[in-house]
Amino acid sequence: MAPALAWLTALMVVPCALVLALAFFQRGIYGGIEYTFTLGNFGLVFDPLYAGIFLNSARIAGTATLVAVIIGYAAAYAIAAAPRRWQPAFLFFAVLPFWSNYLIRTYAWIVLLNREGLITQLLRWFGYTGEPPSMLYTEGAVIAGLVYNYLPFVILACYAPLSRLNPELAEASRDLGASAMTTFRRVILPLTVPGIAAGAVFVFVLSIGNFVTPALLGGGRFQMIGNLVYDQFLTANDWPFGAALAMALIAIMLIVLMAQALAADRAAGRIAEARGGADG
């Protein structure tokens, strides 16, 4: 195991530590790195211009997460309710697209949404004669791309607790006079929170650091943190600031992961309580 750990240390831990160190240096006049200590790069992260991009990214990632969780939960619920012997096949086909190339799955949406794409042609077929709607290069397109790419994971994450749900709990709730809606809200939903949280964190973390989808479906008009980091390293040549942005991204990720761990802990407590109640 030593060679593997050495590999990870040399090519992940050391480079990441280097980025952290880089964030405290200054940008040289000609774009290089000047080795003088500064906190200015982190200050710049909070500059309204860049803070705005962070908020933008959070909003886009948040919307994508919400949409993906709603669709993914509904899909997982429907799969868990299907006849048992079909469930593995449904699950397999729900995850299959996730295994194909990310770029290509994103590209597929350019084909659908572009001005002469399938959606425009469908509209024409239904008798629409006006200008083709501009759907590509909008925030909606970016969100659609993110939801499409990460939906399979939400389905998978939500299916696990839904399939393990004890049907007697829902029956008991109904026997006690609760409506279907109340049963869902008070019994099923709380017990499946860990799955929702895992799926949501996955979508949010991957979306907020995403670079490809905003670049391709947003047409460069919707900058997200990932694009900003990319620019600092490959076009603006301000590596220290790019490094500070990357560290801010990691910080956001860690906060989200800790929130998930907390939610999972609390849900585990509730589930233990529900189990105890059902047994006793």
Added chain:
Amino acid sequence: MAERSPATRRTLWLVLSLVFAFLYIPIAVLVALSFNQGGQPTVWSGFSLKWYASLAGNAAILSAALNTLIVALVSTAIATLLGTLLAIGVEMRRQYGRGLEALIFAPMIIPDIVLAIALLSFFSLLDFTLGLHTIILAHVVFNLAFVCSVVRARLKSFDWSIVEASADLGASALTTFRRVTLPVILPAVVAGALLAFTLSVDEFIIAFFTAGAGRASTTLPMQIYAMIRFGITPEINALATIVMAVSITALTLSQRLNRGVIGQ
């Protein structure tokens, strides 16, 4: 599951149909258009294989495909070896610190863009010449983590007492590994290797940052990205269909070998 009213059941089927339509229509449209005769990338005008033929004559795409194959094969070989040994080492000890867990888990969750810039900074600080070899070094990082997690899942149910028994009967450590441990974990090792191969074939951002300037070390995803930025063409549709077919085949095979481990 409890009995449901016909209305509820209809709603559930509707949900399933809509979700599967959402997941598969974009891919289906892309695949269908790759067989399109006309030059319009999005308007159907008859069946043809000419875009596949034109791919075969495109030198840039062929060289990118060759680069991708080299990177994927070499990084998969290294990652499979290191990842498997790591998995055995970690599982044999049973007690492992949280630090070790985090180290193995990190490559799977660290945002690609962060690992990409970290490696770029690292390589340029060391004055490394960038090229296919730096992409390979980088790809091994996440590939070995994935191989390790697949093999570890298999080892969870492994009975270590048979390893002791083999040693007691006088087998050397190598013989024990070859005759006892390896046969048990082999399906997981192959599954992990197939997963690593696919991840490497599909990986774009880290390759993009660690490939360096110049076309010599362009990989297939980099080539596809450049083509997409330039505009949509029927040729991309054909290339996308081939790449998708390769990754889906490799991963279906991997899933077969290792039922239920991937994706959990």
